[in-house]
Amino acid sequence: MPELDAIDRKILALLQTDSRLTMQELADKVGLSVSPCHRRVKLLEERGVITRYIATVDQKALGLHVSVFISIKLARQKEEDLNRFARAISKWDEVLECYLMTGNRDYLLRVVAADLSSYEAFLKNKLTRLDGIASIESSFALSQVKYSIALPV
Amino acid sequence: MPELDAIDRKILALLQTDSRLTMQELADKVGLSVSPCHRRVKLLEERGVITRYIATVDQKALGLHVSVFISIKLARQKEEDLNRFARAISKWDEVLECYLMTGNRDYLLRVVAADLSSYEAFLKNKLTRLDGIASIESSFALSQVKYSIALPV
DNA sequence: CGATGAATTGGTAAAATATCCCAATATTGG
DNA sequence: CCAATATTGGGATATTTTACCAATTCATCG
Numbered sequence: 001m002p003e004l005d006a007i008d009r010k011i012l013a014l015l016q017t018d019s020r021l022t023m024q025e026l027a028d029k030v031g032l033s034v035s036p037c038h039r040r041v042k043l044l045e046e047r048g049v050i051t052r053y054i055a056t057v058d059q060k061a062l063g064l065h066v067s068v069f070i071s072i073k074l075a076r077q078k079e080e081d082l083n084r085f086a087r088a089i090s091k092w093d094e095v096l097e098c099y100l101m102t103g104n105r106d107y108l109l110r111v112v113a114a115d116l117s118s119y120e121a122f123l124k125n126k127l128t129r130l131d132g133i134a135s136i137e138s139s140f141a142l143s144q145v146k147y148s149i150a151l152p153v
Numbered sequence: 154m155p156e157l158d159a160i161d162r163k164i165l166a167l168l169q170t171d172s173r174l175t176m177q178e179l180a181d182k183v184g185l186s187v188s189p190c191h192r193r194v195k196l197l198e199e200r201g202v203i204t205r206y207i208a209t210v211d212q213k214a215l216g217l218h219v220s221v222f223i224s225i226k227l228a229r230q231k232e233e234d235l236n237r238f239a240r241a242i243s244k245w246d247e248v249l250e251c252y253l254m255t256g257n258r259d260y261l262l263r264v265v266a267a268d269l270s271s272y273e274a275f276l277k278n279k280l281t282r283l284d285g286i287a288s289i290e291s292s293f294a295l296s297q298v299k300y301s302i303a304l305p306v
Numbered sequence: 307c308g309a310t311g312a313a314t315t316g317g318t319a320a321a322a323t324a325t326c327c328c329a330a331t332a333t334t335g336g
Numbered sequence: 337c338c339a340a341t342a343t344t345g346g347g348a349t350a351t352t353t354t355a356c357c358a359a360t361t362c363a364t365c366g
Contacts (some may be wrong), residue, residue, distance in 0.1 A: 004215075012215075015208035019172065022352060033316045038354070049214040054207060055168035057304050061202040062157075062165075064304055067252065069261060086298045093305035099220065099294035108222060108292070112304060139261070141252035145239045149302055151210050151217060151265060152246035175323060186345045191325070 004049070007032065009153040011040060012049065016150035019053045056149070059112065066113040067141040070127070071105040073134040081132050082106075088130055094122050105137075157202070160185065162306040164193060165202065169303035172206045209302070212265065219266040220294040223280070224258040226287040234285050235259075241283055247275050258290075 004012070010030045014021060021029070027037035044050045059067075074081055082100070089098045089109065097110040113119035127136065157165070163183045167174060174182070180190035197203045212220075227234055235253070242251045242262065250263040266272035280289065 012208075012210055016210055017207065018205065019208040020206045023354090024352080034353090035317075035355090036315050039314085042354095047214070048211055051209045051211050052171065053173045054170065054209060054302060055165075055172040056204045056207060056302060057165055057169055057306075058201055058204050059304055061200070062304055062306060069252075069254075090299050093301075093303070095299060096301045096304070098298040098300075099222075100296045100298055101222075102293045102295060105292075107298070108294070139258075140255045141261070142255060143253045144250075145253055145260070146243050146248060146251040148246075148249045149207060149209060150246070151212055151215055151249070153210075153215060176325090177323080187324090188326090188346075189344050192343085195325095 004153075008040060008044065008049075011037070011044065012153045013150070015041070015050065016153075059144075063114050064112045066115055066119050067144065068111045068113070068119060069139045069141065070107075070109040070111060071135075071137040071139070072107040072109065073104075074106045075132045075134045077106060085130065085132070092122075092126055094126075157306075161193060161197065161202075164190070164197065165306045166303070168194070168203065169306075212297075216267050217265045219268055219272050220297065221264045221266070221272060222292045222294065223260075223262040223264060224288075224290040224292070225260040225262065226257075227259045228285045228287045230259060238283065238285070245275075245279055247279075 007030050011026065014026060014029055023034045023038050023041075026041070027034045030037060032040075041050070059065075072085075074085060085107070086098070089095050089107075094111050094113060095109050096112060097108075099108045100106065101108050111119070111122065113122055123136070123138075127133075160183050164179065167179060167182055176187045176191050176194075179194070180187045183190060185193075194203070212218075225238075227238060238260070239251070242248050242260075247264050247266060248262055249265060250261075252261045253259065254261050264272070264275065266275055276289070276291075280286075
């Protein structure tokens with residue numbers, strides 16, 4: 001796996017901000033002509049450094065006014081229990097992020113919902129119906145101060 | 154602000170997954186021809202429903218092996234204190250997410266770093282140097298079970 | 307230093323795609 | 337049922353991506 005040089009990193013920084021740049025614009029910004037710039041981007045895709053291209057959507061515009069962080073402890077932490085939990089979580093579109101954590105909780109989830117009652121529905125119909133959950137604790141976000149997808153390069 | 158109909162929502166769901174679909178492919182999938190599909194996408198952009206187009210990058214490929222959630226309490230919670238904190242946080246690339254929270258902490262941050270020592274450097278050189286912070290508590294993520302940018306439509 | 311080979315670059319042309327215009331169709335309100 | 341409005345579909349044009357090949361740069365070794 002060849003290292004990423006300064007130009008690769010600049011390409012990544014730019015595409016993480018705006019993937020609709022044309023190859024010409026991107027090439028100008030990184031100081032290359034179109035051909036080598038294009039080849040670098042393709043290589044970054046093939047190597048799995050660039051994983052996908054997506055559109056981002058405004059949460060408010062979709063009417064998703066509630067963001068919740070949920071701390072979860074499982075009754076047991078055997079691999080089988082963890083896998084079962086991970087599989088269930090992954091199916092649900094409301095769960096945007098889920099992390100296996102150190103410390104006194106097992107999982108931390110970020111969930112979005114239209115309002116409190118639909119969040120309640122998510123809890124009642126989905127999360128609390130899972131087996132093997134010892135405790136659930138919800139923390140509500142009042143506002144999103146920062147949300148970025150761009151990893152530091 | 155006109156409502157989003159079923160086709161709009163399908164377009165959003167698809168573009169949140171893959172923004173490199175051609176208009177022809179997108180049109181086929183939503184059951185329209187290219188022209189109206191294209192016009193709908195442009196309208197979604199103009200209305201601010203689609204906010205941007207970006208490339209996503211593999212965290213491991215960049216060598217960012219550490220993900221941390223940080224709970225922060227401020228000494229005071231006046232608007233001015235909150236704004237000052239928000240401005241500082243927003244400048245730092247390591248901070249991918251920051252939420253103002255209900256409950257016993259004021260902020261929840263998600264931070265990425267290459268390793269523990271660079272996380273330590275972030276704490277020492279940046280976060281702990283901010284005025285007005287009453288407490289900082291780090292929780293480490295062992296693994297990312299799910300990470301999605303696609304909001305449910 | 308200079309020569310050799312490998313890797314990277316840049317220009318050009320062809321193919322694919324986005325974008326715009328206008329006529330045709332469908333939808334809404336009276 | 338009709339008129340007015342909004343939405344759709346097709347085709348022409350402009351833009352962009354992509355592939356190819358020669359030229360340049362870079363690193364290595366004698």
